[in-house]
Amino acid sequence: MKVEMKFKGNVSRAVNPNGCKQEVQNQINYVKKQGNYKGANKALILGASSSYGLASRITAAFGSHADTIGVSFERAPRDENMLGTAGWYNNIYFKEFAEKEGLIAKNFIGDAYSLEMKEQVISYIKESFGGKIDLLVYSLAAPKRTDYKTGITYNSALKPIGETVVGENINLETEELFTQVVEPATEDEIEGTVKVMGGEDWEWWIELLKEADCLEEGFKTVLYSYIGPEATHAFYHDGSLGIAKTQAEESANRITNELKELNGKGLICVSKAVTTKASVVIPILPTYLICLYKVMLAEGTHETPIMHKDRIFRDMLYGNEANYDEKGRLRPDSWELSEEVQAKVSQLMAKLTSDNFKTDLTAYNLFRKEFFNLNGFEVDGNNNDEVDIAELLKMQP
Numbered sequence: 001m002k003v004e005m006k007f008k009g010n011v012s013r014a015v016n017p018n019g020c021k022q023e024v025q026n027q028i029n030y031v032k033k034q035g036n037y038k039g040a041n042k043a044l045i046l047g048a049s050s051s052y053g054l055a056s057r058i059t060a061a062f063g064s065h066a067d068t069i070g071v072s073f074e075r076a077p078r079d080e081n082m083l084g085t086a087g088w089y090n091n092i093y094f095k096e097f098a099e100k101e102g103l104i105a106k107n108f109i110g111d112a113y114s115l116e117m118k119e120q121v122i123s124y125i126k127e128s129f130g131g132k133i134d135l136l137v138y139s140l141a142a143p144k145r146t147d148y149k150t151g152i153t154y155n156s157a158l159k160p161i162g163e164t165v166v167g168e169n170i171n172l173e174t175e176e177l178f179t180q181v182v183e184p185a186t187e188d189e190i191e192g193t194v195k196v197m198g199g200e201d202w203e204w205w206i207e208l209l210k211e212a213d214c215l216e217e218g219f220k221t222v223l224y225s226y227i228g229p230e231a232t233h234a235f236y237h238d239g240s241l242g243i244a245k246t247q248a249e250e251s252a253n254r255i256t257n258e259l260k261e262l263n264g265k266g267l268i269c270v271s272k273a274v275t276t277k278a279s280v281v282i283p284i285l286p287t288y289l290i291c292l293y294k295v296m297l298a299e300g301t302h303e304t305p306i307m308h309k310d311r312i313f314r315d316m317l318y319g320n321e322a323n324y325d326e327k328g329r330l331r332p333d334s335w336e337l338s339e340e341v342q343a344k345v346s347q348l349m350a351k352l353t354s355d356n357f358k359t360d361l362t363a364y365n366l367f368r369k370e371f372f373n374l375n376g377f378e379v380d381g382n383n384n385d386e387v388d389i390a391e392l393l394k395m396q397p
């Protein structure tokens with residue numbers, strides 16, 4: 001059967017597995033082109049199936065020959081109406097490509113927040129992965145988390161705090177600009193977002209891995225955060241998700257303390273805004289993205305997740321160009337936040353109208369293509385939109 005893109009608002013309801021395969025290949029090619037570097041040997045990536053997590057896994061494996069374990073929450077195909085999620089295929093194809101190079105690539109599909117998943121991964125590390133890891137990337141973006149110590153389920157909310165925010169957003173399904181009104185988060189919503197997207201679960205992973213003696217001397221762990229410019233602070237940095245990310249900074253400090261005897265480190269890496277399943281549903285952010293990309297393209301600094309993560313690993317986590325701020329956070333987002341870039345982005349955002357936002361004034365077309373690419377559509381190098389359901393159903397992660 002033929003597959004074609006379908007949406008609901010800014011959420012894709014379709015996948016092209018052939019395009020996903022090509023996209024993984026394209027990212028591998030990108031990393032290989034940059035050459036090898038001395039980085040991780042044994043990496044655990046939480047949230048490994050798409051965007052920042054997948055890119056981290058690809059640079060670790062194909063830039064520094066790391067064996068990797070990926071944990072993600074993805075759906076398998078069921079029938080012609082439910083072909084599964086893009087991340088399902090990304091995991092499978094990543095594994096196929098990595099194994100061809102003689103690397104271990106183990107996929108766990110399930111809830112990274114659960115104790116059961118932590119125990120399964122730890123047993124695997126001990127029994128089949130050489131016993132220890134030297135890198136853990138925490139790249140989860142999730143709508144909910146059940147705290148296994150209390151049994152309570154928390155939901156995350158992308159909302160401002162204390163004020164209603166009104167701004168222009170893009171509906172990718174209808175290709176229209178619309179005015180979005182985002183009501184402030186309640187106390188419960190703020191607490192829920194901190195529980196889901198803060199650093200508590202990250203700390204629990206490290207605690208259990210350390211107890212099980214699974215951490216190598218010099219072990220590093222990194223959680224991806226976002227700050228963004230003033231223009232986005234009301235709904236991001238000063239909002240519920242921003243509070244959660246700020247709390248994760250305290251987790252990073254506690255983790256570094258916890259890892260002292262191993263000479264290890266817990267790091268926050270403030271990454272740039274990119275087009276991902278998670279970011280396109282952040283209120284108002286898409287209008288910022290189409291202007292940001294336009295400006296950064298002109299500067300020659302536009303980055304996709306693989307370009308950004310490869311640079312971070314190569315130059316910062318394992319290189320000599322680490323750019324730390326006064327709080328000890330890695331700041332590869334400095335290109336996005338430079339005064340010059342932000343001044344131009346603000347000017348551009350002020351000019352946006354329903355009539356011009358899709359024109360060459362902005363990078364709307366690139367943004368839309370990157371969004372399609374996430375689900376295997378419009379991927380460079382792939383023209384195949386035919387799939388065989390029976391074959392897809394046989395594929396195992």
Ligand code: NAI
Nearest residue numbers: 047049051052072073111112141142224226273274276279
């Ligand atoms: P994404 O939505 O593309 O990927 C999220 C990953 O988490 C997927 O692999 C998914 O399967 C996995 N996941 C979700 N719930 C899970 C669960 N319960 N158990 C196991 N796996 C689960 O997200 P994206 O955008 O790559 O974000 C990753 C991290 O990077 C997030 O913490 C986000 O806040 C951060 N970040 C993202 C930026 C952006 O512009 N997209 C900018 C800066 C930071």
